[in-house]
Amino acid sequence: MNAWVINLAGIAVMMLIVWWFWLSRPQARRASGAGAIEIIVDNGVYTPARIEVxxxxxxxxxxxxxxxSPCAEKALFDELGISADLPVGKPLDVTVTPPRPGEYEFTCQMRMYRGTLVAR
Ligand SMILES: [Cu+2]
Structure with a gap:
């Protein structure tokens, strides 16, 4: 392979990473009245990552x-002042109350995992 091809491959990988972590917008999941909303924490993404409440x-x-991985161990809701330690393989319920309509981000401590609560 010549250097030109390697550079091109490097740029493609970087673009994929940027898209994956910052630009991809998964479908919003709407909270249905009763019960908890399950969020899977795996492979660098919250699923669902966008939740309407x-x-x-x-x-x-x-x-x-x-x-x-230690990257996934916390769920932080900066604007709501909530920090949760997530056990591996054991569901943890976190109750949040978004005070006003708007978007509330939640992330891991390194901001690699990112999710958004959309309050309406
Ligand atoms: Cu992290």
Missing amino acids: PAGKPVTLRFVRKDP
Whole structure:
């Protein structure tokens, strides 16, 4: 392989990483009245990563962490002042109340995992 091909491959990989972590917008999942919303924590993504919830009402998020790497160990809701330690393989319920309509980000401590609560 010549250097030109290697450079091109490198750029393609970088673009894929940028897209994966910052640009991809998974489908929003809407909270259905009762029960917890399950969020799988695995492979660097929260699934679902975009969740619609009603503003001003408590909503329970059930984090199911499958990724054992330390990167996945916390779920932080900066604007809501919530920090949760996620056990591996054991669901953890986190109840949050978005005070106003708007978007509330939740992330791991390194901001590699990223999710958004959309309060309406
Ligand atoms: Cu992380």
